[in-house]
Amino acid sequence: MQRRIHVLDDAEALARAAADWIVDRLQQEPPLPRAMSVALAGGSTPRLLYRRLAQSPYRERVAWGRVEVFWGDERCVPPTHPESNYAMAREMLLDRVPIPAERIHRVRGELEPERAAALYQRELTDVLEGVPPQPPRIDLVLLGMGADGHTASLFPGDDVLHESSRLAAVAHAPTPPQARVTLTLPVLNAARHVLFMVQGQEKAATLARVLTMESAGPDPSLPATLIRPLGGELVWMVDGAAAGGHRG
Ligand code: 6PG
Numbered sequence: 001m002q003r004r005i006h007v008l009d010d011a012e013a014l015a016r017a018a019a020d021w022i023v024d025r026l027q028q029e030p031p032l033p034r035a036m037s038v039a040l041a042g043g044s045t046p047r048l049l050y051r052r053l054a055q056s057p058y059r060e061r062v063a064w065g066r067v068e069v070f071w072g073d074e075r076c077v078p079p080t081h082p083e084s085n086y087a088m089a090r091e092m093l094l095d096r097v098p099i100p101a102e103r104i105h106r107v108r109g110e111l112e113p114e115r116a117a118a119l120y121q122r123e124l125t126d127v128l129e130g131v132p133p134q135p136p137r138i139d140l141v142l143l144g145m146g147a148d149g150h151t152a153s154l155f156p157g158d159d160v161l162h163e164s165s166r167l168a169a170v171a172h173a174p175t176p177p178q179a180r181v182t183l184t185l186p187v188l189n190a191a192r193h194v195l196f197m198v199q200g201q202e203k204a205a206t207l208a209r210v211l212t213m214e215s216a217g218p219d220p221s222l223p224a225t226l227i228r229p230l231g232g233e234l235v236w237m238v239d240g241a242a243a244g245g246h247r248g
Pocket residue numbers: 041042043044045046072073074075085143144145146150151152153
């Protein structure tokens with residue numbers, strides 16, 4: 001696992017760097033005989049990134065018709081709910097780029113959580129190549145991190161951290177909306193390229209612990225340290241406020 005840490009001046013610089021990183025990895029030369037897959041992050045940090053990807057020159061540099069879009073996690077709310085990660089990505093990106101509707105694979109947050117997780121897992125296995133029991137490999141996974149060290153909807157102390165066979169499962173957040181559906185560690189760690197985006201001074205202490213722990217080893221009390229794409233690339237892009245004293 002290659003790990004790199006980039007410290008950017010501010011949120012806009014982070015969004016630009018992340019957009020460059022994503023476009024660079026989506027632009028396979030020569031193009032692959034298959035579509036590229038991306039799992040989007042939720043929360044607020046990716047908003048600037050998604051808006052930038054929908055603008056020139058990034059909009060024109062991605063073959064949107066050959067991108068399969070998933071989510072790393074979703075809140076169990078309807079797709080029009082203000083807390084929906086799908087709704088945010090639609091507003092900031094997906095309604096602004098020429099991506100076919102059939103390439104957008106949302107978690108059906110309006111359904112009972114276990115059913116939503118089961119349907120999402122089926123869609124993952126239908127769309128992504130994978131040779132069971134190996135999990136399917138998502139090309140790009142975008143992640144954020146909470147001040148408690150959670151990522152996607154993998155929260156400290158949740159049983160879902162120990163899920164070893166399902167690709168998507170119900171998770172429990174400490175704050176509303178509590179019921180979530182999340183990709184599980186087997187599929188997150190099978191990814192080819194993983195990008196963490198972290199910004200804000202309120203995350204500096206946790207980020208310092210996570211980046212230190214990553215070298216020391218996984219710690220379930222800091223779920224972000226459990227993201228270890230052994231056959232892939234792990235990149236952190238953080239702003240100066242989150243980096244505190246850390247300098248790459
Ligand atoms: C979610 C995200 C979650 C998020 C972190 C950071 O559904 O909320 O998947 O893991 O990335 O909580 O959120 P912010 O970017 O809003 O700080």
